[in-house]
Amino acid sequence: MPSFLKAKLQSENLTQIVCVRDVSVNGALLDVTQPLRAFEIVTLICGDTNVNGLVAWSDNGRLGIEFSELLTCEILVGSLKSRIKVSASKSYQPEI
Known part of the structure; x- marks a missing residue:
C-alpha cells in the first residue's frame, strides 16, 4: 500500500x-x-x-498546483529529510 506525504495547503x-x-x-x-x-x-x-503556487485545476477531492518557481532537488530533499522514514523488509535485496 502506498504511503503519501501529509502537508498543509494555505490559501x-x-x-x-x-x-x-x-x-x-x-x-x-x-x-x-x-x-x-x-x-x-x-x-x-x-x-x-x-512553496508558493497557483491552483491549476480542482476536481472531486483532488487538485493540481503549479509552483511559482521550479522546485530544486535541495529544497525537496531538505523538506522531506526529517519527515519520511524509509524501511524495507529484512528479505529485501536490491538489484545490482
Missing part, C-alpha cells in the same frame, strides 16, 4: 491538511478536503519549506 481564507500524491519540479497533485478555485494563490507547507 487566502483556508488552511487544510492535504495528502501529496505526486510532486515534480513544477507542481504537485494533492488530495484535499476543501476544493479551491483554479488560479487561486496557495502555499504548500511541508516541514520548514513553503
Whole structure:
C-alpha cells in the first residue's frame, strides 16, 4: 500500500491538511478536503519549506498546483529529510 506525504495547503481564507500524491519540479497533485478555485494563490507547507503556487485545476477531492518557481532537488530533499522514514523488509535485496 502506498504511503503519501501529509502537508498543509494555505490559501487566502483556508488552511487544510492535504495528502501529496505526486510532486515534480513544477507542481504537485494533492488530495484535499476543501476544493479551491483554479488560479487561486496557495502555499504548500511541508516541514520548514513553503512553496508558493497557483491552483491549476480542482476536481472531486483532488487538485493540481503549479509552483511559482521550479522546485530544486535541495529544497525537496531538505523538506522531506526529517519527515519520511524509509524501511524495507529484512528479505529485501536490491538489484545490482
